[in-house]
Amino acid sequence: MALTPSDIELTLEPVRRLLRALGDPHEAIPPAIHVAGTNGKGSTLAMIRAGLESRGEACHGYNSPHLVRLHENIRLRGRPIAEPALAGLLNECIAANDGAGISVFEATTVAAFLGFSRSEADWTLLEVGLGGEGDATNVLSAPALTAITPISFDHEMYLGPTLAEIATHKAGIMRRGVPCVVAEQQPEALDAIEAHAAKIGAPLHVAGRDWMCWFENGRIVFQDANGMLDLPAPSLGGAHQAQNAGTAVAALRLLGADEAACAAALTGARWPARMQPIAAADLPGLPADAEVWLDGGHNPAAGEALAAHMAVLNARRPAPLHLVCGMLETKDPEAFLRPFAGQATHVSGVTILGAAATQPGEAIAAAARRAGLPADPAPSLDAAFEAVSEAGGPAPRVLICGSLYLAGDVLRRIGWEG
Template identity: 65%
Template sequence: MALHPKIIDLTLERVERLLARLGHPERDLPPAIHVAGTNGKGSTLAMIRAGLESAGRSCHVYTSPHLARFHERIRVAGRLISEPELLALLEECERVNAGAPITFFEITTCAAFLAFARSPADYALIEVGLGGRLDATNVIARPALTAITPISFDHQQYLGETLAQIAAEKAGILKPGVPCVLAPQPDQARAVVEERAARLGAPLLIGGQDWDSREEAGRLVYQDADGLLDLPLPALAGAHQIVNAGAAVAALRALGMDEAACAGAMTGARWPARMQRLDPADLPGAPPEAEIWLDGGHNPAAGQALAALLARMHARRSAALHLVCGMLDTKDPEGFLRHFAPLAPMVHAVSIPDAPATLPAERTAAAARAVGLRAEAAGDLGSALAAAARAGDPAPRVVICGSLYLAGAVLRTMPPLD
């Protein structure tokens, strides 16, 4: 396949051209929920999906990136697309594209929309790949609903150096007259989204104003103009998931779902590599009694959320904390790692296998030391886990973190995801 030479090149021209040649499948989708944001997109979308499916609705789902296997990106009416089906769709898109420049993500998006247009479902849940305004998914003229999760700094080389610039790109998914669920935002980001919504006549459902979610007595309390819901806590771990859960419930309420669907969103959501508990027996070198977690967060805001969760866990059970950290060279390792300083973990830095853009382990270790952490470079994941095992605590807490690409490398060694 002759692809556009740039891996990321934000424009809609190529994807719009191919979709037109394919007969505009994006116009034949079921009602779409389009989700953008810096952190929490996937978790929020997973909860929306769980809520809809608990209410008996079928969902197409398009997410990125994949973790272990490429076909995880596409679910057709709830089932993972088969590899033969995916291959046939990509070959069809390649044939119709006829050698014109196109990026990997663009042709994958066209294949997903083609699959969705050819199979019945009640909803299509679409996660933005990068940004929003010029993302390949932003070709649906009138979705049923949009949502923007918390906005923070990431991908500045593509989206801009200020929160206002980044927010403007995320707000590009808003459509005239289409409601948007907006998670609580920094003032600078919120102002940009509000201004665009006003210009388009897009009703906003704003977290902290039109709806609110909080943890109270081991439950999720959600409140909006229609009343108060007392729900189970989300199955996805972390205080930051309370905000994501609130956005998911606000979305479900906007779609007309009842309290039972909202409860299903909390209990039924599954989202790998978001504080996912792993079995040490599946990881060579891991201490047998270790408590091992996998998290794909990779920017400063994600580091802050993960550190806050670990602080709460530490308050319940003290254990030696080890971070096995690998990051891409486009990220901010010091910004990610500095939040862990109060927890005094030992950082075992690794390079990410088969990732050309990996930050070398030595540089990740140096970044950790620069923010006051003890750190060493390890040859690979197994060596890092073995180092944690040698540290003296027979039951350490080990968190593998820093990149979805590292998470994917871990998950590829384990049984396939459902």
């Protein structure tokens, strides 16, 4: 089996070929909810899963990328697949593929479909890996529901330089006659989504037109044609989670969920490395009184959302904000960090150890300075933590951000296992 872990080709042929060789297991999985978008896919699916599970319904799930170990990506009936079981599925894929070229992500996706087809559940929750139209997950002829979370610039080298092109790729998960929930979008992206939906005959449920969701008095208010819901705030932090919550609740309402399930969706969701609090005591080198947050967001829209949430936290308890930021070569650290200008006290640009495509800490620090932030390079997380400690002053707020690979390094240190 010729695995090409770093090659990205947005074509479905390798996946379809291997699925055929295995008897098309993707046609025998439980009803699927397929989610694409730039930001919020994982959080939205985590909320949908919490809502469905609150009704006693079992959910398979497929997300990417993994944070610590590959088996995190595949959930059978709500639990990460056992590593021996995943190894067995991958070995079946290797044998059936008969030496043809296929990427690690494509092979893992087929292994997930194979596992889902052999385990009973009520639902299959699928997160697109990259784009939509040519993504390895996009082989289902008739999912039960699709959703598109907010679209912004990311992966332009594969999806195109405009929001319209990016949105058209992501709209490729829609199917004729299958409802699609659409989160709030920039006009250019929404125009492309609506054009594709009209072309193929997919009914849309669009934020701001068919449903609305907002924070009010510390709670979530959701409204659609069926009425208004007064719901608890999401367990996942950040004002941006209102849109993710709205997308999840809109999807659940289309699936017949009641108010109790919608409330459980918001309070029961858990999603690592998305505004995840970390105990400073678990990260030696940081001040014992540090308030630590971990987030894997890595594009400009994620930077804006994170900076806004840090401002909210600072209004509640003023504290010097230290960013520990590492990013891959395909990302734009200056655009990501620019929203923190005037807010962050210091940026440590981190080289992500073990990630072949990491930007060196010097490049991150230089980008931060261009964005108007004081910054220095750090060759490792340990060096970055030491810089925070040496800064002294009142109890700091530390945001570790910029990459899911960096987030995975942190989670490994604290013994997180999925």
